[in-house]
Amino acid sequence: MAVSFPSVEYFEALREKMAAHQDKFQRLGFIDTTFGVSVANNGKSRNFILEFEVYELRSVREVPSVDPRQVDFVLVGDSRVWREMIENIRRNGEADTSHDINTLAHLGEQLKIVYDSPDGHDKLYRFMESIQQFFDLTSQVDVSFNQ
Amino acid sequence: MAYLATRNFLEDKDFVDKWLYTIRTGELDLSWMKSATEKVKPHQANPRRGLTYRDLDIGNYGFSALPEKVRDNRSYAPRGAEIPPGVPDSQPWVSRKSELWAFNTESYYEEAVSRQWNATTDIPWDRLESAELPEAIGKALSQLMTFLTEVEMIATDTPAMWLPRLNPDFIEVKAFIAAQAMDEARHTEVFRKRALTTGWGLMQASPMNEMALKHLRDADSFSEMSVALHLVAEGNVLTMFRFSEYLSPTDVDKKIFRLVMQDEARHVGYGMQHFKYVLEHFPEKREVLHAHLDEAENISFAGAAATELTESFIILAGGGLKRENIEEGIRITTIFNLKQMQEHFERLEKCGMPERKERSKLYMMYEMGRAAAEAAGIRV
Numbered sequence: 191m192a193v194s195f196p197s198v199e200y201f202e203a204l205r206e207k208m209a210a211h212q213d214k215f216q217r218l219g220f221i222d223t224t225f226g227v228s229v230a231n232n233g234k235s236r237n238f239i240l241e242f243e244v245y246e247l248r249s250v251r252e253v254p255s256v257d258p259r260q261v262d263f264v265l266v267g268d269s270r271v272w273r274e275m276i277e278n279i280r281r282n283g284e285a286d287t288s289h290d291i292n293t294l295a296h297l298g299e300q301l302k303i304v305y306d307s308p309d310g311h312d313k314l315y316r317f318m319e320s321i322q323q324f325f326d327l328t329s330q331v332d333v334s335f336n337q
Numbered sequence: 338m339a340y341l342a343t344r345n346f347l348e349d350k351d352f353v354d355k356w357l358y359t360i361r362t363g364e365l366d367l368s369w370m371k372s373a374t375e376k377v378k379p380h381q382a383n384p385r386r387g388l389t390y391r392d393l394d395i396g397n398y399g400f401s402a403l404p405e406k407v408r409d410n411r412s413y414a415p416r417g418a419e420i421p422p423g424v425p426d427s428q429p430w431v432s433r434k435s436e437l438w439a440f441n442t443e444s445y446y447e448e449a450v451s452r453q454w455n456a457t458t459d460i461p462w463d464r465l466e467s468a469e470l471p472e473a474i475g476k477a478l479s480q481l482m483t484f485l486t487e488v489e490m491i492a493t494d495t496p497a498m499w500l501p502r503l504n505p506d507f508i509e510v511k512a513f514i515a516a517q518a519m520d521e522a523r524h525t526e527v528f529r530k531r532a533l534t535t536g537w538g539l540m541q542a543s544p545m546n547e548m549a550l551k552h553l554r555d556a557d558s559f560s561e562m563s564v565a566l567h568l569v570a571e572g573n574v575l576t577m578f579r580f581s582e583y584l585s586p587t588d589v590d591k592k593i594f595r596l597v598m599q600d601e602a603r604h605v606g607y608g609m610q611h612f613k614y615v616l617e618h619f620p621e622k623r624e625v626l627h628a629h630l631d632e633a634e635n636i637s638f639a640g641a642a643a644t645e646l647t648e649s650f651i652i653l654a655g656g657g658l659k660r661e662n663i664e665e666g667i668r669i670t671t672i673f674n675l676k677q678m679q680e681h682f683e684r685l686e687k688c689g690m691p692e693r694k695e696r697s698k699l700y701m702m703y704e705m706g707r708a709a710a711e712a713a714g715i716r717v
Contacts (some may be wrong), residue, residue: 219452244385296583308684315602
């Protein structure tokens with residue numbers, strides 16, 4: 191059954207896949223970061239906080255907004271960009287060279303990275319491969335899109 | 338041989354007789370069993386993580402108990418062990434905590450160990466067999482890799498040089514520095530391998546780059562080295578790795594840069610936490626840190642503008658050597674250069690040195706660069 195994006199269920203589905211691939215994520219190493227994901231659509235946004243600890247996604251919750259001071263960083267983007275990323279991952283099995291998180295966020299033109307502390311911002315890069323492979327698990331999940 | 342044993346044991350009759358006596362009679366000394374050391378029982382705070390250095394932060398064994406000046410131990414006796422008479426003085430250069438400590442040092446080390454990767458087997462090198470790059474792109478990529486191999490060789494040597502100079506009581510810092518040397522050796526390896534797999538071989542070494550890097554290697558103090566290497570140089574290189582990932586022409590290159598940026602960000606994290614630690618605990622060192630930054634920023638400005646590096650980036654960013662490629666390449670590379678500077682000052686401000694902008698010549702260059710970019714129609 192398809193999970194809708196964006197939703198807590200989508201991230202829970204990725205969490206299950208991450209748990210099922212613990213060998214891969216243990217090989218990558220500890221991931222200790224809490225970050226926000228913000229998906230904008232027609233002037234409104236849906237916001238989620240993902241808390242990772244050791245080798246797993248410990249918790250995910252939807253919130254009215256993400257305060258950058260409460261998390262390490264926030265990935266902010268329009269639903270159109272997120273959808274294109276997800277569809278690209280599902281088509282290719284993983285993000286291609288134009289759709290990985292760093293590429294989409296680099297110039298701030300597609301995804302933006304919002305942060306309060308450079309130390310928190312740098313956690314995106316400290317755990318970059320784990321975060322990328324987390325999102326790449328979308329290739330194993332049926333996803334439908336909220337309008 | 339700089340150090341000789343205090344006795345010639347092989348010809349010392351008393352020593353040899355005692356050794357033979359023990360073998361013949363089985364009579365043991367056992368005085369070491371009466372060591373008057375703390376008896377503790379560490380527990381894993383999180384069994385999923387394992388037994389960490391933080392779990393060992395108990396009593397006199399812990400890093401929290403470290404004084405600012407380590408006077409009691411100048412040997413290799415492990416912190417907390419009984420130190421009998423006769424241990425040699427290892428002559429550490431650094432026995433002051435303020436010279437090297439950072440908040441969460443032990444966590445950075447645990448993260449380093451758990452996030453090690455293998456440049457031989459974790460990169461999908463076989464995917465390069467079918468990758469064909471245009472000549473200009475291939476050469477630019479190889480030049481970038483040559484430059485980065487050069488950078489990482491010095492980045493390997495520099496922390497490693499300091500290892501024997503640090504008082505052995507600073508176990509966690511030494512462990513982190515040793516892990517960093519391993520990280521940088523792996524970076525040297527992966528960049529060298531990628532340069533040679535482009536088909537263009539290695540390209541040209543960079544005098545400007547090496548001059549900048551020599552400053553790191555020849556720092557007068559650990560703190561100066563950390564400011565210059567971890568905070569300034571690696572802060573710049575982290576931005577460079579993120580940019581390189583963005584520019585990467587193949588998925589293999591993207592994987593390489595995603596993995597190296599992980600290590601780099603961790604090193605920068607240690608540098609920031611050391612800087613913060615010093616500012617918070619030793620405010621009288623603020624001017625010393627400014628002095629370190631004066632030269633580090635001078636050197637980093639020169640190194641980042643090295644021709645071999647800048648032109649490679651322009652070609653990779655623009656996608657070639659035609660006029661329109663160069664124009665686009667300059668636009669994107671200018672944004673990257675300014676971002677490097679902007680993020681440097683952002684780090685310093687958050688670490689507790691907001692006033693750096695007002696006295697830094699590099700900040701003046703940043704403002705001039707921004708103005709020039711905007712005048713050229715580059716939206717920063």
